[in-house]
Structure formats: C-alpha cells, structure tokens
Amino acid sequence: MKFIDEYRDSRLARGLACRIAQRSTKTITLMEFCGGHTHAILRHGIRQLVPRTVEMRSGPGCPVCVTATADLDKAIALARLPEVIITTFGDIMRVPGSCSSLQKERANGADVRVVYSTVDALEFARANPERPVIFIGIGFETTAPTIAAAILRAHKERIENFHVLSLNKLTPQVMKALLDAGEIKLDGIICPGHVSVIIGSHPYEFIPRDYRVACAISGFEPLDILLCIDTLVEQIERGEPAVEIAYARGVKPEGNKRARQLMEGVFETCEADWRGIGVVPGSGLRLRAEYRRLDADKAFSVNVAPPREIMGCRCGDIIRGSATPLECELFTKACTPETPVGPCMVSGEGACAAYYQYGVPPDLPGA
Amino acid sequence: MCLAVPAKIVSIDGDYAETEIAGVKRRISIALTPEASPGDYVLLHTGYAIAVIGEAEAEETLTILEEIASLSEVH
Numbered sequence A: 001m002k003f004i005d006e007y008r009d010s011r012l013a014r015g016l017a018c019r020i021a022q023r024s025t026k027t028i029t030l031m032e033f034c035g036g037h038t039h040a041i042l043r044h045g046i047r048q049l050v051p052r053t054v055e056m057r058s059g060p061g062c063p064v065c066v067t068a069t070a071d072l073d074k075a076i077a078l079a080r081l082p083e084v085i086i087t088t089f090g091d092i093m094r095v096p097g098s099c100s101s102l103q104k105e106r107a108n109g110a111d112v113r114v115v116y117s118t119v120d121a122l123e124f125a126r127a128n129p130e131r132p133v134i135f136i137g138i139g140f141e142t143t144a145p146t147i148a149a150a151i152l153r154a155h156k157e158r159i160e161n162f163h164v165l166s167l168n169k170l171t172p173q174v175m176k177a178l179l180d181a182g183e184i185k186l187d188g189i190i191c192p193g194h195v196s197v198i199i200g201s202h203p204y205e206f207i208p209r210d211y212r213v214a215c216a217i218s219g220f221e222p223l224d225i226l227l228c229i230d231t232l233v234e235q236i237e238r239g240e241p242a243v244e245i246a247y248a249r250g251v252k253p254e255g256n257k258r259a260r261q262l263m264e265g266v267f268e269t270c271e272a273d274w275r276g277i278g279v280v281p282g283s284g285l286r287l288r289a290e291y292r293r294l295d296a297d298k299a300f301s302v303n304v305a306p307p308r309e310i311m312g313c314r315c316g317d318i319i320r321g322s323a324t325p326l327e328c329e330l331f332t333k334a335c336t337p338e339t340p341v342g343p344c345m346v347s348g349e350g351a352c353a354a355y356y357q358y359g360v361p362p363d364l365p366g367a
Numbered sequence B: 001m002c003l004a005v006p007a008k009i010v011s012i013d014g015d016y017a018e019t020e021i022a023g024v025k026r027r028i029s030i031a032l033t034p035e036a037s038p039g040d041y042v043l044l045h046t047g048y049a050i051a052v053i054g055e056a057e058a059e060e061t062l063t064i065l066e067e068i069a070s071l072s073e074v075h
C-alpha cells in the first residue's frame, strides 16, 4: 500500500540502523510517548536494530490506559441510567472500573454500542430522538477534533439528545508533568505522530529549552521510527536538543489549523486525572459553556463511590515509564489478552498487550 | 487509538468524501481537511481525514533514506 510499503524496506532500514550505530557513543534513554509506537517498535523488531547504547521506554500515550478508574466508574454509572444509549470506541469496553466494565453492563442489559467514528454516534442520536445518546469521549489531540466536530454539528442541527462525556487529554501538558516528576532520566522523546498532525511541532519547544531533552516527531512505519531515533541520537550527540519533524509527509510545524480551531472553539482546558500520574492541571478538555446542554457531565448527575484500584496491576508504573510489563507479576500469568487484568493489557495500544504479542519474553510459549 | 491510515480520495460530496483504502471503499468526513481534493491521499482517523499527506515530502524522505543506505553500503 502506498505510503506504507516504501517505509518498510529492509535495505533502507539496515542503512539507517548502520548510521545510528556509527553515531551513537553515549548511553541514552528515549521514551516513545505513543502506544502506537510501542507496538510498532516491538512488532518490527526495532530494538534489535538499534545499538545497546539506546535504551527505550514506553510512555503514557495510550488514551484508554491513562483513563482514571474514577472516570471509568462514571461512564459505567451513566450506562446504568434508564433509556440511555452509550456510544464509545471499542477498546474501552473491557477496561475494568472499580467493580464493573461497560462490557459487563451491556451483558446486564445496558445499551452500549461500539462505534468506529463520532459520525456514527451522532447517527444513533438522530435515529433515536426519544433517548439520550452519550458518547464517551476518550482520546488525545488526534481524536479531540473529531469529537469537537460532532458536538458542533449536534449544536447546529439541534440534535438535543446527543451528549459527550469528555475525558479527552492533552499531550504536551502530561509530558511536562513527567519531566517535572523526574522519576526517570530521559535524553530524548519520540513524539507522537498523529497528535502532532493536529498540534504541529511548536507545542513541544519548551522541552529542549527548559529540560534539555531532545524531541523528534515520528510516523509509525519502521523506517519512520528509525529515522526519528537517528535524529534524536544526532541531537543528543551534538548536545543540541531541539524539536525536529521526522514525519514530514504527515506533520507540518503549524499542525492542522482547522482541526485546532474546531477543538479550541468547542473545548476549554481543565485539569484531568491520569492513571498512574494523578491530576495534571490544564491537561484535560471540557465543553465550553455554550455547549453545556451537550455536556454529559452537566446533563446527568450520577453518584460514583470512591474508586478502587486493581490489586497487583502495575499499569500506573508502566504508564510513567518506570516499569516494563515484564516487571509485573501478573503478566502472562493471571493477565493475558484473553483475561486482561488492567487496561495496558486490554487496549490495542497498551504496553502489556504489545509485550505479550511481540515481546516473546522467556516465559511465553514458543520462546 | 491515535491510529491513522492512508486513504485515497476518489470523490468529494460537501463535508464528505468517498475514499479507497487497499481496494476497500469508505465514506469519510473531510470536515478537518477542507483542502483535500480527489486524487489526494489523506491520513484517516476514526472516520475523519486529519491531514493531506505531503507527496513531495514523502519523496524527499525516501531520497534521504536512499542516500543513507548507499553511504552505509560503501563502508
């Protein structure tokens, strides 16, 4: 397929790997922020292609994984309201809250529909005018504009029964929180490609300036990721951290202005609760006052008990990059993709799911 | 969840476009990329085009990668 196959060429990959090995003298730690990158890195064996001087850590870039238990509990409580139809992307269905999941609620009779797009969620609302339709809005800057577009459309077309529970989160703000916490020492960040399609490269500029950490934006094919690592290694070896775009066919420095205008017109920033990280100021998005009627948080009141966390699950540590799935005692034992214990195993972008699928640690069958 | 795949725009109908992805036809929203035109490739995320793929930039990256590979073969 065009724009995919060319970026999987093994001869070009060897060339890049060779240059990285020549350039890399310092031992460094890079974080791939995005769960999509974690999967691509393991799937394509990128770790085996880069020299031992380059250590790689997964970050918090899995929207389903970082959703706090308290927020999941709220979504579950909304699903229990009479007449309500919940619409949501698929991954969140199986993530356990304190004592249930959307999937269990559906088995118990709640009306929960998995949609591919907010366009479909809006269609449900149009087709069922007598019932409230709530979309569980989970995602980063990549997805938030698509949710904003649906809100705006519902507002303009007076689709009064459409509501959004906005659990959207912002990337640069949580990167700052991680860097401020300083739990792991990072030399460079592989910045998320599709978040950056929307926000561009400027919002990361504080990272090299204030923290002396290198940044490069990467696409998701093996050559994209190797090119990004090469760019980061070069910045670090020179001692000149910067923000560079290693995904030029997708990302412009200014991002997608139209998408950002939509997002900023519909949402305002607020604090958000991240699994494993806690409350980060300015890292969430809530509906602006003029869209209040469409805000599920305002339109429905549900009582939610204080959250209970999952015993033994180390998703919080994994999200911060301070542990790998191999350090979780439940990994591959009690916790597998068939019987997931925590969100990092449920989500298609979770680090635990990636390690299970591609990591082939010694205790996996076939290793 | 931030997954986005290349899709080729076949035709446009207001805010929507007919696209083709690996031979499969799909109707998508181009509300976020009003500049998209037939023949363009876009990055498709949850039913929306989020960017028009820069073909010139794609070529340029591949040229750079070729240069790097040919240099490493000399060694």
Ligand code: SF4
Residues within 6 Å of the ligand: A312, A313, A314, A315, A318, A325, A328, A329, A330, A331, A332, A335, A336, A340, A341, A342, A343, A344, A345, A346, A352
């Ligand atoms: S392996 Fe399972 S239990 Fe352990 S951290 Fe990952 S999701 Fe949580």
